[in-house]
Amino acid sequence: MLVSYNWLKEYVDLTGVTPEDLENKITNAGIEVEHLSFVGEGITKVVVGYVESKKPHPEADKLNLCQVSLGDEVVQIVCGAPNVDAGQYVPVAKVGARLPGGVKIKRAKLRGEVSNGMICSLSELGVDPKFVPKEFADGIYVFKDEVVVGEDALPYLNLNDYILELDILPNSAHCLNMIGVAHEVAAILDREVKYPNVDLQEEAASVLSKLDVKITSGAEKVVPYYGARIITDIKIAPSPAWMQNRLIAAGIRPINNIVDISNYVMIEYGQPLHTFDYDTFNSDQVDVRLANKEEKITTLDGVERTLLPSDIVITNTQKAVAIAGVMGGSDTEVTSNTKTILLESALFDARSIRRTATRLNLRTDASSRYEKGLDYNRVTAASNRAASLIAEIAGGNVLSGFAECGQRVIEPEIINMPWKVINDKLGTTLTSEEIRDILVRLGFDAKIENEWMHVLVPTRRPDVSIPEDLVEEVGRIYGYDHLPATLPEGTTSKAELTPYQKLRRKLRRYFEGKGLYETVTYSLTTNEKAKQLTIDESTLNDAVKLKMPMSEEHETLRMSLVPGLIDVAEYHINRQMPNLAIYEIGKVFKAQGSQDQLPNEAEHISGLITGHVHDKSWNRAPETVDFFYVKGVLEGLFDLMGVSNSISYRPAKRPDLHPGRTATIHLNDECVGYIGQLHPNVQNDHDLNETYVFEISLAHLRDQDQSEITYHSLPRFPSITRDIALVVDQSVFADHIKQSIQEAGGKLLSDVTIFDVYEGEHIEEGKKSIAFSITYLDPERTLTDEEVSRAHDRVLASVKEKFDAVLRS
Known part of the structure; x- marks a missing residue:
């Protein structure tokens, strides 16, 4: 909800309360202000100008020379806007002015003619083009209300306003309108709320007397109330500037006076309204019913939509002319030819509107308010307010009476x-x-x-x-800050992190020390992404789908963290950030039993690295990430957890990973994760370069955590190192040989390191050579050659027996 500070002052006295004060007070009262912004940020020296004359530029067909009065002087400005003309009052950026985006206006020459400033459009003054009124979409802004030449233009354009962006949660839906926010602010400041003055003058109701409203049997449960009135002799025109400015501040584009008034009252009262062209409605009967199966309607956005029997429609007894609470139909749209309108003010069931809007992917300002529930006792007040404004602004005659059906008053x-x-x-x-x-x-x-x-x-x-x-x-x-800080009576516990919290903190320190940045991605994703890159591929049928998702992009609970990291990488690389190292600690989900049961949750840790580990410098070449770099990051993690000796890697083939650069990670023979390069097809789909990912079940690591810090003194006695090169079959894993060496070496074996792998000349086909450096050490005494030789012989015998390994000559 966007709240205009200037507009809010119409309902509550804000004397002595700055926008910054108001932001803090509202947030402290439990409704978060996500952002406070000054609308005219960065704008200086923009004043009201008067175009005294206009003539064509002698050297350019599309430019005009305008003599513009700025109050204390008359300057020449070269302007190319198609709608500029003599006699207009316009916003002018003087020489030296600054506009949004850091633009500075200077004295310039255009095709030989001097231009001392710029006549501005709303877009040039920072207004989002999608909110600019259609009449000014392709040209400069022209003041229609009374203005004073030479004065600051920002107040006339409401660019001296502050906008508070409120995060409205479901339990604070009463603040989805200006009057609701006013009540909140008035309570915080201990001040009164001033309601709008509604002066409704009604005419004789010769037409209205024939109007009949009916809620068809079967729709009563989802349509508590429907009311309508008729307003004749309206004149369609642009809304006054003050209304346009307030709608723009609320994030709504002005259309025409009738549509703008219904939107204005919706923002003001929180009650959505709809206006039908009464002549094209072509009936004096309004029938509110449930849609027929496969019934079709073309909505105001020009899209033909197919309805279900659960959707509510407004009809003229012949056909549907609006999807209730969501969007009207194009057949009864208010146009420049409209003379008489039917004004709707109704109540619809929140769940029904939510289902329809979600299924049609058609979320509107009206549906978002119906979904959260409305004040029954405000439905006619909003209609009266809109009718009085239509009479005032559009010259309409409001026919007396109100055709209605259902209950619009409830007891508090x-x-x-x-x-x-x-x-x-x-x-x-x-x-x-x-x-x-x-x-x-x-x-x-x-x-x-x-x-x-x-x-x-x-x-x-x-x-x-x-x-x-x-x-x-x-x-x-x-005030939460006024509540006393106390501990529960009788407590003797001390505040400390749980073992699990300590583990998460340790993991964060480790990965950030390795240069990875933490990310937080959505737990909800598409059904397709939810099943990608899971650790256990046998659980793909256990995906948990929401019964009422907000959108197709957020309909299924994730089963892996990696797809979210891929989206993050794609986003950054599209913004010229090719080197990326990120990780996430988060939950994944899978179904258990029936869909009515809560899903199983598991904590995973996942990472993605792409691009250069180190960029090029004067003293080194760039280093590109590869499989072994990422594997090294994980080995450091396993060392930190004290489980290195229980970890093994096994080559694997997975559909979304590179067939030759992928391995599953096993802890005591149980698969707990994977590491690998994304499949080239996946990389191409996301415009990624060579990218490596990993994912590990954190629960398994937590259960095996042996990371208590131990200290060892430096050895007082020398170690002995023996290097061996073993020729084995290509199918033999080096890690398996290493484990065998560690087991056979006994307590004297201190360390085993692989320092070379070779295939090619002088090696039999189908074989490979793996070289190990083996260190023997006894921390209590000096080893003899005989002791080392006995241990070394056991090592050679073990690898010969298990892998048919032969010493390379």
Whole structure:
């Protein structure tokens, strides 16, 4: 929800409260302000100018020479906008002015003619092009309201405004409108809310008397109420500048006065409205029903949509003319020829609207409000406000009466509770009067009778229904920072990290020390990506799909972290960041039993490295990541965890990984992860260069964690090193030979290192040579040659027996 600071001042006195103060106060009261921005950021020296004359540029067909008055002087400005003309009041950036993006306006010559400034469009003043009114989309902005030449143009354009972007959660839907935010701010500041002044003048209802509204049997459960009124003799035109400015601030593009008024009232009251062209509606009967199977309608965006019997439609008894609560149909759209409109103000079931909007992938400002629930008692107030504005701005005649069907008034919720419970829960010592005062500031009708409190909850707050909700309301308005910091009585525990928290912190330190950056990706993904690159490929049928996903991109719980890292890599590489090393510690999911059971969760750690490990420098060549670099990162991890001797790697073939550069990782013969290069086809699909990934089950590492720090003194006695080169079959794994050497060497064997692998000339076909450096050491005494020879002979005998290894001559 985008909240204009200037607009908010219409409802609440903000004297002495800066936008920054308001941001902090709203956030501290429990509704996060994600961002505070000044609309005219970076704009200076833009004033109101008056175009005194215009003539063609002598050397350019598409340019004009304009003499523009700036109040204290008249300057010549060369302008190429097609809509510039004499007699206009326009925003002018003077010489020396600055515009968004760091643009500085200088005195210039265009085709030999001097230009002292620039006549500006809204886009040049920082307004997002998608919000610019159509009449100014391809040209400069022209003031239509009364302005003063030479004055700062920003206030006239509402560019002196601050926008607070609120993160509206489902339990704070009452703040999805300006009046709701005003109530919140008024409670925080202990000030009054000023409602809009609605002066509705109605005419005789000769046409309205014939209008009939019906909710067809079967739709009553999802359509509690539907109301409509008729307004005649309207004149379609652009909205006044003040309304356009406020809609733009709210992130809505102005269209025309009728459409803009319905959007304006929706933002103001939170009640979505819809206007039909009454002549093309072509009926005096409104029938609200469930759609027929395979029924079709072309919506306002020009797309033909196929409906299901669970969708609600508005009809003229002959055909559907709108998808209720989501979007109207193109057949009854308000156009420049519209003279009479039918104004809808209705209530629809939140779940039904959510299902329809999600299935059609058609989320609108209206559907987002219906989905979260509306205030029943505000539905006619919003219609009256819109009707009065249409009469005022569009010259319409509002016919008296209201055709309606269903229930639009509900009784407020009453909560009875001991008022001292609030102090017990919050740890405060508030008096009953102080508690009552806070609730009254929130718009609740609260009465105290001895130890009990009786609270009448306004219908605009459906999120408040139980005593615990009142505790939360009092706590956040009183101020969380004012609550005393106490420990539970009788506690003797001390605060410390759990073993699992310590493990995660240790892993983060390790990977960040290796140059990897931590990422956090979505747990929800597409059904296809959810099944890619899993550790256990036998669980692909255990994917968990949401019953009501927000979109196809977020419909299935992930079973691997790697696809999310691939998307992160693609995003960065598309922005000229080819060298990337990232990791993530997060949960993956798989189904257990029926779909109604909660899924199994498992913690995994995953990484992706691509590009250069080191860029080129004056003293070294660039080093490109390869399989063994990534394997080295993991070996350092296993050393840190104390499980290196239990880890082995086995070549593997997986559909999304390179067939010759992939291995599964085994801990005590159990597969706990994999490492490999992405398959070239996958790399091409994501525009990636050579990219390596890994994923490991963290639960298995945690169970085997042997990472207690131990210290060893430097050896006082010398070690003895023997190097051997063994010729074995190409199918033999070097790691298996290494393990055999470690077992056979006994307690005297200190270290084994592979330092060479060779295939080719002087080696029999089908064979390879693997060279090992073996170190023998006794920390308590000096070894004799005989002792080392006996241990070494055991090593050679073991590799001969197990692998038919022959010493290379």
